[in-house]
Amino acid sequence: MNTVAVGEKPGFLQKTILYLILWLGAIMSAFPFYWMFVVGTNDRSAVFHIPPKLVWGNLLLTNMEKVIERILFFRSMYNSFILASLETVFVLFFCALAGFAFAKYEFPLKRSLFILVLGTLFVPQQLSLLPNYIIMAKLHWIDDFKAIIVPGMVNAFGIFWMRQYIEAAVSNDLIEAGRIDGCSHFRIFWRIILPIITPALSTLGIFTFMYVWNDFMWPLVVLKSQEHFTLQMTLRQLLYNRDGVDYGMVMAATFTATLPLLLVFLLFNRWFISGLTSGAVKA
C-alpha cells in the first residue's frame, strides 16, 4: 500500500477516499451473501437479533431438513440442473453452427439475414408471452420441460457472439486445408472449429446456464405441477407461511441454492467478466 505512483498526484487523502469507495462497494456487494450464510446457520430468532448477528452457527443441516419438509428442494434443484444443462448444450451447438455459417460462408442475403438476427435482440420478451403460452397449450407442452427448452435452443446473442469469435479466431487457410483433405462441411465444424472456439463456448455456456437457472417468469407461466417446478419457483414458496416465516430456514435454502452458481462463478470468473464486457463493447 506504500507504493506511491511516480511523481504525481496520489496524495494520502485522495488515496484514502479512493479505497473507502472501493471497499464500501465491495462490502455492499458481498454482505448479503455472508448474511444469508449467517442467518441460514442460526435459528429463527437470529434475523432480528440486536445488534445484527455476524457469526455463523451450526444449524445449517437442521434448517435444511425443515426446507426439505416444506418444499421439493432437491427435486427442483435437479429440475433446474437438467433444464439448464440441456438448454446450454443446444444453445452452444446451434449458435456455434449459425455463427460459423455467418462468419465463414458466402451465401445470398447473408448480410440482411444477419441484421435480422441482431434486430430480434431488441424485441421485448413480454410481447410474445401470451401467444407463446397459447402455442404451448396447443402443443400440449404445458407442464412439460419442452416448453422451456425448445423456444430457447438458439438465440440471437449467441449467434452474434459466436460469429464475432469465429471470424477473429479461425483462419480461412485452416478451413481451406480441411476442404483439400476432403473433410465434409460438418466434419470441419466438428473437428476443427469447435476445438478452436472453446473459450467463446465457455463464456456463452456459463451465461446460458446462469440465465436458465435463474429464470423465473416463463417457468412460472408454463410449469404447473410441483414435481416439475424449478428451484426459483420452489424457493418462493418458502416465504408464505401462516405461522410466521422461519427466516433461518429461508436463508439456508437460498444459500444452498446460490452455492452451485457461486462456485461456477468463482471458478470461471475470468470468462464471465470478459463475456460481459465484450457484449457491451460491441452493442
Place this chain on the structure above:
Amino acid sequence: MSQTIVAANVGKPPKRPFWTERRRTASTAYLYISPFFILFLIFGVYPIFFTFYLSFFKWNAISPMKYVGFQNFALIFEDPTFWVSLMNTILMGIMGTVPQLIVALLLAVALNSAIVRFKNFFRIVYFLPNITSIVAVTLVFSVIFSNQGMANMLLDWLGVTTDVAWNSGWWGVKIAIAVMIFWRWTGYNAIIYLAGLQSISPELYEAAKIDGANSRDALFKITIPLLKPFILFTILTSTIGSLQLFTEPFVFLGTSGTGATRPEGITMVIYLYREAFTNSYFGTAAATAVVLFLFTIIFSLINLMITNRLGSSGSSLGGAK
C-alpha cells in the same frame, strides 16, 4: 445434327452438375442458420403479430374470439390499476436506475485509477450480485426489509424512530425494490464502464495535460465523450430492464402464488400477467403488452436523444452539459 449440338454448346458454358461447390456451400450455410429462423418464426415473429391481433379481440383463451376494436385499450386506460402500475414502473425504474448508474461510474473511475491494487478482486466482488437469482435476492432483501429487519434497525440506530413499513407503505415498497435493483446491477454496470475507461488511451490525458487541461476538463472533454457508447448501452439496457420489472415485486409482495400483488408494488408486467393468467382477460393483457412495447420504444428514443446531447455538448461546448 452434330452441328447444332456444337452451336448449342458454344452458347452456354460446359455442362455442370446442379450441385456446384457454390450451391453446396450456400445450402450448407442455410442449413446451419435454419434452426434459429425456424424457432424465431414460430416463437418470435408469429407471437408478435398475434399479440397485436389479439389486442383487438375479447378472449378468455377458451371460448371463440370476439372482435372489439380498440375497446381493450379503452378498458385498460380506464382501469386505475393500470395507471398505478405504469406510475410504479416508472418510479421504481428511476429510483433503481439513476443512483445505480452514477455509483457505477464512480466505482469504475475509482477502480480505473492507476494506484489501485487488487483490481481483479474488486471486479469479481462487484459482479457477484449479478449471478444470484432474483428470487434469492428478493428473499434476502425481504428479510432485511421485514418489520423488525435490518433496515429498520439501521433507521433506529440513526435516530429515525419511526419504523418504515417496507412491505406495505407506498414509498417503503418502492424504496425496497429500488434497493434490490440497485444492489443487483451496480457492479455489473461498473464493470462495463471500467471496460470503457480502459479503452481510452492514456496518451489523450497526457496530451490534454500538456495543453493545460485540469482534471475537470479531462472528465468532461475526454472521459465522458469517449465513454458515451458505454453510457448509452447501460442506460438503454437499464431502461428496458426496468420497464420489464416483474420478479422482485412479484416475489416481495405476492401472496400464496395467486399472482395478486399489492397496489404499492404492481408493475406493468405484473398487470399484464394478472390480466392473462389470473383473470383470463387475454385481450386486455395483449393490449397491455402492446402499450409496454410502445413505451419501450419511446423511452429508448428519449434516452438516445438525451445521451446524444450529453456527448456532443461535452466535446464541443466544453463540459457545460
